[in-house]
Amino acid sequence: MMNYIWAGFILAAILIGCCTGQIADVSHSVLTYAGKAVQISLSLIGIMALWLGVMKIAEASGLTCIFAKLIRPLIRFLFPDLKKNEKAQAAITMNMTANALGLANAATPFGLKAMKEMQKENPKKDTASNSMCTFLAINTAGLQLIPVSVIGILVGLGSKNPSEIIAPCLLVTFLTQIIAILTVKWLQKGSSKCQK
Amino acid sequence: MSEIMAFISISAIPILIGLIITHGLYQKVPVYEVFIQGAKQGFTIGVKIIPYLVAMMVAVGMFRASGALDLIAEVLKPLLIACNISPDLIPLAFMRSLSGSGTLGIFSEIASIHGPDSPITKTAAVMTGSSETTFYVLAVYFGSIGITKYRHAIIAGLIADFAGIVIALCLSKILFY
Numbered sequence: 001m002m003n004y005i006w007a008g009f010i011l012a013a014i015l016i017g018c019c020t021g022q023i024a025d026v027s028h029s030v031l032t033y034a035g036k037a038v039q040i041s042l043s044l045i046g047i048m049a050l051w052l053g054v055m056k057i058a059e060a061s062g063l064t065c066i067f068a069k070l071i072r073p074l075i076r077f078l079f080p081d082l083k084k085n086e087k088a089q090a091a092i093t094m095n096m097t098a099n100a101l102g103l104a105n106a107a108t109p110f111g112l113k114a115m116k117e118m119q120k121e122n123p124k125k126d127t128a129s130n131s132m133c134t135f136l137a138i139n140t141a142g143l144q145l146i147p148v149s150v151i152g153i154l155v156g157l158g159s160k161n162p163s164e165i166i167a168p169c170l171l172v173t174f175l176t177q178i179i180a181i182l183t184v185k186w187l188q189k190g191s192s193k194c195q196k
Numbered sequence: 197m198s199e200i201m202a203f204i205s206i207s208a209i210p211i212l213i214g215l216i217i218t219h220g221l222y223q224k225v226p227v228y229e230v231f232i233q234g235a236k237q238g239f240t241i242g243v244k245i246i247p248y249l250v251a252m253m254v255a256v257g258m259f260r261a262s263g264a265l266d267l268i269a270e271v272l273k274p275l276l277i278a279c280n281i282s283p284d285l286i287p288l289a290f291m292r293s294l295s296g297s298g299t300l301g302i303f304s305e306i307a308s309i310h311g312p313d314s315p316i317t318k319t320a321a322v323m324t325g326s327s328e329t330t331f332y333v334l335a336v337y338f339g340s341i342g343i344t345k346y347r348h349a350i351i352a353g354l355i356a357d358f359a360g361i362v363i364a365l366c367l368s369k370i371l372f373y
Binding site: 001002005006009010012013014015016017020022023025026028029030032033034036037038040041042044045046047048049050052053054055056057058059060061062063101103105106108109111112115116118119124125126127128132133135136137139140141142144147149150151153154157158159160161162164165168169170171172173175176177179180183184187188 | 208209212213216217219220222223225227230231232233234235236237238239241242243245246249250251252253254255256257258259260261262263264266267300303304307308311312313317318321322324325326327328329330333334336337338340341342343344345346347348349350351352353355356357359360363364367368371
C-alpha cells in the first residue's frame with residue numbers, strides 16, 4: 001500500500017510538474033526537503049532524550065504504573081494486546097494527555113516510547129501490529145483541546161472573537177476520533193481474516 | 197476559558213517534569229543517573245527516523261511543488277460550487293494530511309485574503325485546528341521502530357481525515373453562515 005502511495009506522489013509530481021511547467025520547482029524541492037527531513041529528525045533528538053530520561057525516572061519510581069491505571073478500561077478496549085504491558089499503557093496515557101493539551105513537543109516522544117513498547121509484543125518486526133494501527137489512527141486524527149497555532153494566526157490578523165472556533169474544533173476532533181477508532185477496528189477484522 | 201487553557205499549555209511541561217522528579221526523589225530513585233540512562237536512547241531514535249522522514253518529505257514536497265494541489269482544486273471546483281462551498285478551501289483540505297507547516301501557510305493566506313472574521317476563514321480554522329498531519333505522523337512513529345508495512349493504519353488515517361473535512365464543512369455551514 002505504502003509502496004504505491006509513495007511512488008504515486010513522486011510520479012504524479014513529475015508528470016504534473018512537466019505539464020504545468022513547474023518541473024524546476026519539483027527538482028528544487030527534492031534537495032530542499034531531503035535536507036529539511038534530516039533537520040527535523042535531528043531536532044527531535046534533544047526533546048526525545050529529555051522525555052525518555054524523564055520517563056525512565058517515572059518508571060523507576062513506579063509513577064508509570066499509576067498513570068497506566070488511570071485509563072486501564074479504555075486501554076482494554078482499544079489495545080487488547082497490551083493488557084500486561086504497563087510501560088506501553090503509561091506512554092499511551094502520557095501521549096494522549098500531551099496531545100490533548102497541545103504539547104506537540106512532548107506528545108511525540110511519549111508516542112515513540114509507546115511504539116517501542118508495542119514493538120516488543122509484535123511478532124512481525126517489520127509489520128504494524130493491531131495496537132500500533134489503532135494508536136496511529138488516534139494520533140493521526142489529532143486529539144487537541146485548543147488549536148493554539150490557528151488561534152495565534154487569527155489573533156495576529158485582529159480577529160474579534162478567535163476563541164469562537166474552539167468549540168467547533170473540539171466537536172470535529174471528537175467525532176473524527178470516534179470515526180478513526182471505528183474504522184481501524186473494522187479494517188482490523190477484515191485484514192486478520194485475509195491473513196488466515 | 198481559553199486563557200486557562202493557554203496557561204496550562206505554557207506551564208504543563210515544567211510542572212510535569214517537576215512532579216516526576218519529586219516523586220522519584222521521594223521513592224529514593226537516583227534521578228540523575230536514571231535520567232541519563234533513559235536519555236541515551238534519544239539519539240538512536242532521532243537518527244533512525246531519518247530515512248523514513250526523507251522518503252516521506254521528499255515525496256510530499258515534490259507533489260506540492262508540482263502544482264498538483266491547484267490542479268485538483270481546478271478539477272473539483274464545479275462540484276464544490278454546486279454544493280455552495282468555497283473552492284479556496286480545496287488546497288487546504290488536501291494539504292492537511294500532507295504537511296503541517298503547509299497547512300498553516302494556506303490557512304494564513306485564506307485568513308489574510310478574506311479577513312479573520314469571515315465565514316470562510318472560520319471554516320478554514322476549524323478544518324486546520326481539528327487535524328493532525330497523517331503522513332508525517334506515520335513516517336515518524338513507524339520509522340522510530342523500523343516498520344515498513346503499515347497495514348490498515350494508512351487507510352484508517354486517510355478515512356478519518358476525509359471524515360474530519362466533511363464534518364468540519366457541515367458544522368461550519370450551520371454555525372458561521
